[in-house]
Amino acid sequence: MLKRKRIQPAEDAISWVLSSRDKPCFIEKYIDSNKGRGVFATQPIEPGAFVLEYRGELLSVEDCRSRHYSEKQSTFLFEFLWQNRLWCIDASKEDGSLGRLVNDNQKSPNCTIKKVIVHDKPRLCLFAVKLIEAGTEINYNYGNSKWPWREKMTNWQPPAVAVEETQIIQADPSSPGVSYTDSANSQVKEL
Numbered sequence: 011m012l013k014r015k016r017i018q019p020a021e022d023a024i025s026w027v028l029s030s031r032d033k034p035c036f037i038e039k040y041i042d043s044n045k046g047r048g049v050f051a052t053q054p055i056e057p058g059a060f061v062l063e064y065r066g067e068l069l070s071v072e073d074c075r076s077r078h079y080s081e082k083q084s085t086f087l088f089e090f091l092w093q094n095r096l097w098c099i100d101a102s103k104e105d106g107s108l109g110r111l112v113n114d115n116q117k118s119p120n121c122t123i124k125k126v127i128v129h130d131k132p133r134l135c136l137f138a139v140k141l142i143e144a145g146t147e148i149n150y151n152y153g154n155s156k157w158p159w160r161e162k163m164t165n166w167q168p169p170a171v172a173v174e175e176t177q178i179i180q181a182d183p184s185s186p187g188v189s190y191t192d193s194a195n196s197q198v199k200e201l
């Protein structure tokens with residue numbers, strides 16, 4: 011019997027990025043008036059697996075900061091360092107994609123965000139950091155900014171790290187499709 015090759019998370023991420031679609035094993039649900047909507051797994055997700063792309067418009071941080079956003083819209087802007095410059099993914103447009111609806115969890119997130127370079131452009135992708143059971147809300151740490159909803163939580167202190175490491179996964183430009191090289195490249199993630 012032929013053994014099926016297990017798809018690698020980076021390869022999976024790149025193929026979903028290229029398809030401009032979300033994986034079908036997640037759904038959007040309204041949670042409450044405080045959190046609004048969230049994204050939930052409909053089947054178990056293995057640790058390390060690609061989850062969703064944080065899709066949006068790639069802007070230089072200068073272009074992003076010259077635009078006018080409401081307070082709500084500005085929570086959909088994700089700033090990050092790439093090639094020694096600050097960039098932003100502007101996901102403020104209601105485009106039906108799920109990555110933009112993933113909520114913050116600073117204490118024990120089940121996903122982390124990584125840069126995935128596809129056709130020489132950075133894309134932001136969520137990967138599971140633990141087993142995620144079906145029915146669980148997907149979340150990640152938005153970074154160390156003082157988000158208003160966090161200030162309501164009184165019994166804990168944010169971790170004493172100013173920067174986090176993100177990993178660059180580089181799509182291999184020499185071959186079309188979904189091949190990649192995976193380099194554990196330390197980068198500053200800023201939000």
Ligand SMILES: C[S@@+](CC[C@H](N)C(=O)[O-])C[C@H]1O[C@@H](n2cnc3c(N)ncnc32)[C@H](O)[C@@H]1O
Nearest residue numbers: 044045046047085086110111112113114115159
């Ligand atoms: C990127 S959006 C996430 C999707 C959002 N829940 C929605 O319904 O559009 C960020 C917004 O979600 C809410 N949010 C995210 N994480 C939260 C949390 N842990 N607790 C409360 N609200 C949260 C805040 O209102 C924030 O402005």
